Amino acid sequence: MFRSHDSYEKAFCYRLLLALSLFSVVASLGAEGGKEPILLEQAKQFFKPLPETMATAEFPTPPERVSLGKRLFFDPRLSADGMISCATCHRPALYGTDALPRSIGVEHRVNPRNAPTVLNAALQDWQHWRGDRANVEEQASKSVLGHGSFGNPNEEAVLAKLRALGYTPAFQSAFPEANEPLTLENFGKAIGAYERTLVSPSPFDNYLKGNTEALGPQAKKGLGIFIKTGCIACHNGVGVGGQALRKFGIKKNYWQATGSEVVDEGRYSITQNQTDKYVFKVPSLRNVAMTPPYFHDGSVTTLPKAIRIMAQVQLGKTLSQQQIKAIMVFLNSLTGELPADFQQAPLLPPKAFNALP
Amino acid sequence: MFRSHDSYEKAFCYRLLLALSLFSVVASLGAEGGKEPILLEQAKQFFKPLPETMATAEFPTPPERVSLGKRLFFDPRLSADGMISCATCHRPALYGTDALPRSIGVEHRVNPRNAPTVLNAALQDWQHWRGDRANVEEQASKSVLGHGSFGNPNEEAVLAKLRALGYTPAFQSAFPEANEPLTLENFGKAIGAYERTLVSPSPFDNYLKGNTEALGPQAKKGLGIFIKTGCIACHNGVGVGGQALRKFGIKKNYWQATGSEVVDEGRYSITQNQTDKYVFKVPSLRNVAMTPPYFHDGSVTTLPKAIRIMAQVQLGKTLSQQQIKAIMVFLNSLTGELPADFQQAPLLPPKAFNALP
Known part of the structure; x- marks a missing residue:
């Protein structure tokens, strides 16, 4: 049995209320301009740096x-x-x-x-x-x-x-x-x-840990816009996403904006709950600059277009080219180091096939 | 236009004659027993250690x-x-x-x-x-x-x-x-x-360079059998193969021994020369223990079976289990170190898709 989207929605609303109340305090102080240390303090409210490992008590990593x-x-x-x-x-x-x-x-x-x-x-x-x-x-x-x-x-x-x-x-x-x-x-x-x-720890993680030099001025500007525009409503936490289920197309049908070949009803196709129609997992934005194409159907091939569409269909906002550019630079700061143990292939010796006679 | 198999055959025959004349000198000295330094001197006549690079004047590697x-x-x-x-x-x-x-x-x-x-x-x-x-x-x-x-x-x-x-x-x-x-x-x-x-330099390369400890007694025994049985007629040189075109199935049809699903006429299908019927490139045996399945059609999945079939259909010889085992241990000494620049994936950043607007 699958839980409906509603229960997540409630938990999400509490989180969002907390976040927005913090946001209202700092907004007047000029987040978009990327002023320090206000921006960093604000970012810390919405985001967390990556842990060293994702092991848990239930799922250890011996x-x-x-x-x-x-x-x-x-x-x-x-x-x-x-x-x-x-x-x-x-x-x-x-x-x-x-x-x-x-x-x-x-x-x-x-x-x-x-x-x-x-x-x-x-x-x-x-x-x-x-x-x-x-x-x-x-x-x-x-x-x-x-x-x-x-x-x-x-x-x-x-x-x-x-x-x-x-x-x-x-x-x-x-x-x-x-x-x-x-x-x-x-x-x-x-x-x-x-x-x-x-x-894959990134410059943004260094920034969240207090190294204000880890992001350049343009990335900080983009972070400010990312927060102020409301992207953080869904893309927050340690993954900058990945921790909520949300309708894709709150302000406008997504498939009209993306030119999707198929209208995918998302979670509804599993739960048959109307509230789950067009609901998808909010993707993590970590390494997003390295991982086109975008959205659940890969219908959008470039990052600037993806940013523009998200602002339109989720937030009902039209971003300027300058704002999109700044957000892109910020998103590039989420590109982490590729783990060495991922980049290096293992060896798969075919022992079973070559046992001595 | 493709050269026929004949011209290769002639060059091959000269090489083989030279090799066999050396072989006849040392055979009486007991190559199969793997006696030092006779075995090493003999091996040096048939094989060469790997170079550090395979660059040539025509194909450099900047x-x-x-x-x-x-x-x-x-x-x-x-x-x-x-x-x-x-x-x-x-x-x-x-x-x-x-x-x-x-x-x-x-x-x-x-x-x-x-x-x-x-x-x-x-x-x-x-x-x-x-x-x-x-x-x-x-x-x-x-x-x-x-x-x-x-x-x-x-x-x-x-x-x-x-x-x-x-x-x-x-x-x-x-x-x-x-x-x-x-x-x-x-x-x-x-x-x-x-x-x-x-x-991919291997223990056998160290051996060829004079380190007689690089191969164990069983590998040396296998090397001796490999030479004496006549495997070196085709599998010689720096690649232990890869430098001749030969008929597969000199003594017996290969497809009967291998259970091949398709009778592949090999080079004949390109040149239409009868002498090229069932002619294939002699594969290099470097890293052979790591690269099943075997033969041009992958019809044989294990190394001992491949060794047994090659002796039968190419040389008309029946090897004992002990001989096959020794050859296998020798062939394992051809397993080299995987080059670090092969094991480590490159990064393919999708820059073109994410150019700033």
């Missing part, structure tokens, strides 16, 4: 589990046609995306929505555009069975592949206390453990 | 060209469906292969033959199983237009993509003396320059 998860993440032999790995839609060279409007899975099956970056993804309150996967662990264990992603018919088919590829000892090391370490749930947990290490 | 070539190598946006890059068939995690029997290109088009590793590939006298591409540069520039690989319709389509993705300045830096740096030929040269840096 090294053996991370190491296994990394190999699984990059292993195309796990898909039905041997072509698709997690790294197909979440490529290191493309900052954890595939640069496609909508992702392509096994046997060239085109998926309904755009692949968001895997970097910092575990910080989100939901996974997937419709918010129908609870966490990165569930995302991984369901994708390996998805018709349009990995295309495996059932759990046993996946486990048989893992055994044949020689992964059994690695599962035993990664889950030493489990009676049966090699399970689909642990497959998801291992990939999730790896993904929980993929944090 | 850093700007290598850097550009690396980005091109990993960029899936260059293919017709945005899914395929050179690194799709030549994955770092899989030692420069795709672990598929036959590679899969754009729109899930299955290719006729298996993708060999890109590591050390530039050392080969020909590229492709039928020897129909002269060098890695030609391989790259033809693959980007191949129906079953990248699927681009023509040269202009590729150049338009390169421009749109913002590659023009990098081509200017990589080919500073060219009137028109952005050409398909230079596309091939840039990728070739990168590939010419992908050298």
